[in-house]
Amino acid sequence: MDLAFLQPLYEHPGPWASVYVDTSRHTEDTPHERHLTARAMARELAAQGADEATCRAVGNAIEELRHSSEPHGRALFARAGEVVLDPPLARAPQGDWAQWAPLPRVTPLLELASEDPVCIVAYVDRKGADFELRSALVSRDAGGVTGRQWPIHRTSSVDWSERHFQLRVENTWEHNAAEIADALAVCQEETGADLLILVGEDRERRSVRERLPQRLHPLVVEAPHGAGSRLLDEDVERARGRHVRDRAAAELERFLAARAPDEEGRAGAVEGVPALVEAAREHRIDELLIRPDGPDAHREVWIGEDPDQLAVRRTDLKILGEQNSWSARADDALIRSAVATDAAALLVTPEADEAVRVEVGAPGAARAADEVPVGGLGALLRWK
Known part of the structure; x- marks a missing residue:
């Protein structure tokens, strides 16, 4: 895990308030429950010796989450009356808790927010591909590519003219696979994606994979779905989880x-x-x-x-x-x-x-x- 995002926590001396808040529950009582959490965390920090300004800053930051729809949780790191860093979590913490200490309590953050690989899901067919950007917190369209539209399909004839047509079909497929691979490589570079999931028929997936730059081959996963299939969230999570385990x-x-x-x-x-x-x-x-x-x-x-x-x-x-x-x-x-x-x-x-x-x-x-x-x-x- 790249730790550069933690740099702001070490630009100033402590002590530090470290707070982890569970936002995974969403009911009509959530705003009131978050209000109670804000007061409880401020009281807990005060009991551990935190200054009033920092307790107030943490309480206000949690109050601002009253109407948040974040699916997992938030970590808050504060000192001298200011919340310095408040990253969202990729998994919910085991309850709300707070600590006042000379250093920020960041090890739980490695477990709750770390190794959240960003994926590009590429839905591939003979005409082109659509890309989705997926992570624990993000799911959005990431563009795509449209290749040559004709000729695409083979015929069953075997005379000379049809063989020539078949060759043109093969050339179209190869051209489109190369264009998809180029576009996917550009998308990966722009997004910094950790994982590329190819969805489509076996031949189209293989053709695109073979044309990707060698540096991207270790990032590729082929999903066993046919053309037109869309990956469910659990399919993506399995691929992301396997990537994290294999790397570790x-x-x-x-x-x-x-x-x-x-x-x-x-x-x-x-x-x-x-x-x-x-x-x-x-x-x-x-x-x-x-x-x-x-x-x-x-x-x-x-x-x-x-x-x-x-x-x-x-x-x-x-x-x-x-x-x-x-x-x-x-x-x-x-x-x-x-x-x-x-x-x-x-x-x-x-x-x-x-x-x-x-x-x-x-x-x-x-x-x-x-x-x-x-x-x-x-x-x-x-x-x-």
């Missing part, structure tokens, strides 16, 4: 392989809080792996004002010359460092673990996958 499993495999030292004795991956803290201070984290239920995720570390000022012990920060320090969760502190150094993050889920067990298929693989990363926190490293 591939990264876990890479992590497993990188833990072994290379010829120079350097490992390409580390796990455990002490090793991660050291890597973060040296700006060597390339991708942070987080298993939310791991015991290290909520382990206490110490942070200074800058993202690379973190340590396992408070005294270590003083040795580094940092006079001011605060305790924080290890996962939130490491995410702050990852954002500052343009690193990515990967949420490790049970589904990804299972995919790795199947892929590795070796004695002890199940045990190894269950422990990836050990303690719940790990990182793939970059070397200068």
Whole structure:
């Protein structure tokens, strides 16, 4: 997951209010329920020590959701009387909750808003294609392409003139497939789509796929639907979910392989809080792996004002010359460092673990996958 969107949270010092609100329920009483939620979250933050201005800003932001039709929820991050970031969620949180802490509580956001792959669904036939842009929050028309309209269909005759006609039909199909592939490649580049789902007859899907740029081939999924069929939401969700699981499993495999030292004795991956803290201070984290239920995720570390000022012990920060320090969760502190150094993050889920067990298929693989990363926190490293 690209963490760049979290950058505003680390441009100012804390403490921070982090609030997660469930907006998945919609009834005639919803406006009143959201009003009660706004008051409850403001009270909870005040009880934890938040200043009045920040409590009021959070309460007002939730009040503004009273008539929202958002299907899942919203996260709110506020400080000094201002809501700095309020991303929508791709999944509903387990109830409404709020926290006041030195750092924003962002790890739940990785689970509730992360890996929401944007899809282009291409409905392909011999005459052209229609494109839809789909994600957990978006479903809209994304244009399309119309190819040559004649000749399109074969005949059953076998005389010379009809064979010539058949060749022209083949040329029309190939021309249209090339035009669809070109338009689809442009659409993907403009939208940044993570997944391309081709819908149509086998031959038309295959012809378009073969003509796509090589860089897009790993993003393509072919849906087993005939011409004229439209994908249901659950069809798209299955494809999106499979894409997320496959990507996570591939990264876990890479992590497993990188833990072994290379010829120079350097490992390409580390796990455990002490090793991660050291890597973060040296700006060597390339991708942070987080298993939310791991015991290290909520382990206490110490942070200074800058993202690379973190340590396992408070005294270590003083040795580094940092006079001011605060305790924080290890996962939130490491995410702050990852954002500052343009690193990515990967949420490790049970589904990804299972995919790795199947892929590795070796004695002890199940045990190894269950422990990836050990303690719940790990990182793939970059070397200068």
